[in-house]
Amino acid sequence: MRGRAEAGEGGGRLRPPSRDRVxxxxxxxxxxxxxxxxxxxxxxxxxxxxAACRGWLERVELLGELGDEERRLLLTEAGAWTEDDVVxxxxxxxxxxxxxxxxxxxxxxxxDVKVEAPLLPRVLGVFxxxxxxxxxxxxxxxxxxxxxxxxxxxxxxxASAPSGRDLARRVALERRRALAWVEGAxxxxxxxxxxx
Numbered sequence: 777m778r779g780r781a782e783a784g785e786g787g788g789r790l791r792p793p794s795r796d797r798v799x800x801x802x803x804x805x806x807x808x809x810x811x812x813x814x815x816x817x818x819x820x821x822x823x824x825x826x827a828a829c830r831g832w833l834e835r836v837e838l839l840g841e842l843g844d845e846e847r848r849l850l851l852t853e854a855g856a857w858t859e860d861d862v863v864x865x866x867x868x869x870x871x872x873x874x875x876x877x878x879x880x881x882x883x884x885x886x887x888d889v890k891v892e893a894p895l896l897p898r899v900l901g902v903f904x905x906x907x908x909x910x911x912x913x914x915x916x917x918x919x920x921x922x923x924x925x926x927x928x929x930x931x932x933x934x935a936s937a938p939s940g941r942d943l944a945r946r947v948a949l950e951r952r953r954a955l956a957w958v959e960g961a962x963x964x965x966x967x968x969x970x971x972x
Contacts, residue, residue, distance in 0.1 A: 804846060
């Protein structure tokens with residue numbers, strides 16, 4: 777396994793989550809992102825896919841990983857999400873993308889391009905009996921720091937650019953929040969997820 781970022785003694789940093797915890801969070805966020813995509817696009821068979829998803833979350837014992845808002849979103853019937861719920865799902869996909877990257881399973885698109893929500897379930901193994909997310913290896917502290925520097929630069933450049941760069945700034949922000957959680961700078965996912 778690659779080297780892990782470790783929390784410094786007394787340095788104000790928390791212990792980074794384990795590979796399995798990152799995998800569980802990535803799977804939950806991928807499902808949220810995918811569900812948001814289903815709610816937005818409303819393809820034929822979406823209701824059946826939503827129902828199948830609930831069953832899969834139970835089978836792989838991920839229901840305990842859900843926060844209150846995630847539980848509400850994922851257990852709501854198909855077609856019942858609000859516009860704000862769909863937006864939250866879209867930003868959850870960015871978090872899932874960063875976690876998939878941190879597990880070595882995904883190359884992130886440029887920081888002004890959103891992660892494709894339908895790609896994440898395939899990459900992470902949503903619906904598989906043994907999801908691929910659990911086979912990933914966490915990247916090194918150096919790799920995490922390098923992405924952080926890229927995201928900080930991308931967010932700063934987007935903030936100082938003429939209007940129309942709001943998407944790039946928001947993508948960089950959401951990715952940075954997810955990365956901070958992987959690095960151990962945030963204890964609870966709720967602090968890092970969905971623009972909170």
